[in-house]
Amino acid sequence: MEMMGNMGGMMKKVQEMQAKMQEMQKELENKTVEAESGGGMVKVIMNGKQIVQSIDIDPSLLSSDEKEVLEDLIKAALNQAKEKVEEMSAEEMKKITGGLPLPPGMKMPF
Numbered sequence: 001m002e003m004m005g006n007m008g009g010m011m012k013k014v015q016e017m018q019a020k021m022q023e024m025q026k027e028l029e030n031k032t033v034e035a036e037s038g039g040g041m042v043k044v045i046m047n048g049k050q051i052v053q054s055i056d057i058d059p060s061l062l063s064s065d066e067k068e069v070l071e072d073l074i075k076a077a078l079n080q081a082k083e084k085v086e087e088m089s090a091e092e093m094k095k096i097t098g099g100l101p102l103p104p105g106m107k108m109p110f
Helices: 002-030 064-097
Strands: 032-037 042-047 052-057
Touching (some): 042 064
Antiparallel strands (some): 032 042, 042 052
């Protein structure tokens, strides 16, 4: 009988964690990160769901001979923003799991 009680308690904790995960997902939509490349010539703002909110491009990059440079800078800023969102998500996850490591490849929410 003791094992059933433990199992019930564990299921309750899993449900609580799932509820916290859903709450965190909603919060991440409202949080943003800003990333830049080219010394601030390209700036990207991305929300916690990795959706680009805005891109700011220095006008000096808009000449036709800067096309490849501009494309590279946009790519670099987007990748940096994505990394920042992943770090922010990992920090939020630690708050929920109490620092418990998740098995490799396990995605949240379940």
